[in-house]
Amino acid sequence: MKWAISRRAQQLTSSAIREILKVTERPEVISFAGGLPSPASFPVAAMEAAVARVFADNPQAALQYASTEGYLPLREFVAKRYNVGVERVLITTGSQQALDLIAKVMIDPGSPVLVETPSYLGALQAFSLFEPEFVSVPTDERGLLPDALTRELTHGARFLYALPNFQNPTGRRLPLERRQALIARAKELDLLIVEDDPYGELSYTGDQLPTLLSMNPDGVIYMGSFSKILAPGLRLGFVIAPPELHFKLCQAKQASDLHTPSFTQRLAYESVRDGLLERHIPTIRDLYGKQCEVMLDALTRHMPAGVTWNRPEGGMFIWVELPEGLDSMKILEEAVRRNVAYVPGAPFYAGAPRKNTLRLAFVTVPPERIEQGVTILGELFREAIAQASPQPRAA
Amino acid sequence: MKWAISRRAQQLTSSAIREILKVTERPEVISFAGGLPSPASFPVAAMEAAVARVFADNPQAALQYASTEGYLPLREFVAKRYNVGVERVLITTGSQQALDLIAKVMIDPGSPVLVETPSYLGALQAFSLFEPEFVSVPTDERGLLPDALTRELTHGARFLYALPNFQNPTGRRLPLERRQALIARAKELDLLIVEDDPYGELSYTGDQLPTLLSMNPDGVIYMGSFSKILAPGLRLGFVIAPPELHFKLCQAKQASDLHTPSFTQRLAYESVRDGLLERHIPTIRDLYGKQCEVMLDALTRHMPAGVTWNRPEGGMFIWVELPEGLDSMKILEEAVRRNVAYVPGAPFYAGAPRKNTLRLAFVTVPPERIEQGVTILGELFREAIAQASPQPRAA
Helix, strand or coil: CCCCCCHHHHHCCCCHHHHHHHHHHCCCCEECCCCCCCHHHCCHHHHHHHHHHHHHHCHHHHHCCCCCCCCHHHHHHHHHHHCCCHHHEEEEEHHHHHHHHHHHHHCCCCCEEEEECCCCHHHHHHHHCCCCEEEEECEECCEECHHHCCHHHHCCCCCEEECCCCCCCCCCCCCHHHHHHHHHHHHHHCCCEEEECCCCCCECCCCCCCCHHHHCHHHEEEEEECCCCCCHHHCEEEEECCHHHHHHHHHHHHHHHCCCCHHHHHHHHHHHCCCHHHHHHHHHHHHHHHHHHHHHHHHHHHCCCCCEECCCCECCEEEEECCCCCCHHHHHHHHHHCCEECEECHHHCCCCCCCCEEEEECCCCCHHHHHHHHHHHHHHHHHHHHHHCCCCCCC | CCCCCCHHHHHCCCCHHHHHHHHHHCCCCEECCCCCCCHHHCCHHHHHHHHHHHHHHCHHHHHCCCCCCCCHHHHHHHHHHHCCCHHHEEEECHHHHHHHHHHHHHCCCCCEEEEECCCCHHHHHHHHCCCCEEEEECEECCEECHHHCCCCCCCCCCCEEECCCCCCCCCCCCCHHHHHHHHHHHHHHCCCEEEECCCCCCECCCCCCCCHHHHCHHHEEEEEECCCCCCHHHCCEEEECCHHHHHHHHHHHHHHHCCCCHHHHHHHHHHHCCCHHHHHHHHHHHHHHHHHHHHHHHHHHHCCCCCEECCCCECCEEEEECCCCCCHHHHHHHHHHCCEECEECHHHCCCCCCCCEEEEECCCCCHHHHHHHHHHHHHHHHHHHHHHCCCCCCC
């Protein structure tokens, strides 16, 4: 039997990277590839106590259908935390679902959508299913360049997708002045911003810059997540949007999964209602900051000249640049043979990729394994540089 | 600020019915409108014990990211139950998500999609976002008519969406001979069938007819759900598909919500692994069968001549037809004023609606309230018939 599938489904092809990275599940592989938070950071005891309260309070409500917008106390918790009206808050099945809903509501085939260079792969995938035309916004090592948002570049754009805090994949944080300039520019251009902020509270020193949402609540759709501050296996995110867009997002969500599980929403609310996050987030910051230091230190000692990287102020990722001309995708195969994995940078680019880039995740790997893995990568990159140098330039 | 939203989002309009039915949350309203399973049927104690096991076994895995396909033991449980290879099983965030994923993978704007007359409203909504051209398949009181599936009617159809068991909204079950004829016809026409089966195990006598899946595993995408046999608040469904479609559905799911919550999947698996469903489903059948009898009995005693309804063999719904010319949508406003609610039939039709139809749900309403509500509806319909009779025919 032969069926016709949709044009968007035909575009979905098996990822070469995913095939290579499948082997990283072998225990002998030191993987800097995963984007997983450290399970050591999950507040298991608090959540076990919370689930007992869910069963004690009203188990039948936790097991029944519920409203599309989400569990009201959890929505109120989010609204208070972000100082917005609860009528703007929609609970989503992870913030990946928020990407899907935003795409459903905002993107027609061929609609221009502005993205950072590079940007979050999961967003590019979610948006791609709705066939936008991606427009790459130039960036430097501190994030996107507000001045690059000209009338020409942004013409007809449905929105700008921005990750101002410890961006996945680069770990970059957008400085305050740029946030201010970006908001001013967006207002001038009548440009909607989609702010994706799963890592905003994971600054290692605890300092936080204002969200774009707080600077212009009526011009920003804000996406947040409990994945990095509580537990990703609950698949709980939220989207804060101006009322008319909130309403459309709710309609799209109803068609997509009716509502996010009542049970996980109540579990999360019972976990966080008494100030757990205030006690818990500092321990995550501390853990991730230390892990980051270990990796930065190892990079300094083991990377050959010509390899550069940034020094993140928070989050889970370091962005590495190899000398121009090297291809991190090709090198990955040999890295995996030597039992170390990372994610090549190319797939994070909507437009022409910088093939000499790669992403390192450090939060789940024990310090001695970080040291060992970076040592191996240092040797490998040194060999790759040596091999590349004497050869004539590729056509 | 004014934004451009997608064409599909513009089509999403506020439902008049939903506005009317909002008042049904008032406790004085006797609502036959909801499609909710009875909370009395939730196995709370078994699930509380199950959640304790989830925390005892491997809480960190239950709280971490997981594979898109779903929790392997739960997939194996489903595969065994349906006698299919586990590689065909994808766990979804409720079976509503399966509708969204199938639409993503199968529907282009303008693609013909065959639906029963009437069909499940949630499916029409999910598919609509992908802008198909709905083609209505004729039915009678026993379900769809396989002979109506001519080469002309089915030309270019991406699939036929069928609900063979106790269909929402009509409660109809497709007889065995029609299932056989349907499968034979679909094979001839190379027509893919999407079989939506949330109520299949809720036959009041416990007898089950073979699924379309079992009759042609390579020509059917099967959607199942834990909502009606365990608890809907977990939002757990599954889709069984031929391998190449399974793969595409997984890719679409990854972009939609990465994966269904690890926590709810493990909770469900720990709940059902020891045969809970075999003990529990008969109690639901029994409860729903008794509730159905109460409503059928009340209808017989209170409905005026000219009103007809079916006698379901399972599930949660009765389909009522008023005399030709009456509009159940208009009557609903007065019904709600008298504190009784139902769902008008019109929105369940992809094409021209039969406005004189309506759906009654009976599983959550106590018997004395069923009696009371049906009494009120009987009076109301009698009045409406009397009012309609002497008047000249509407233009």
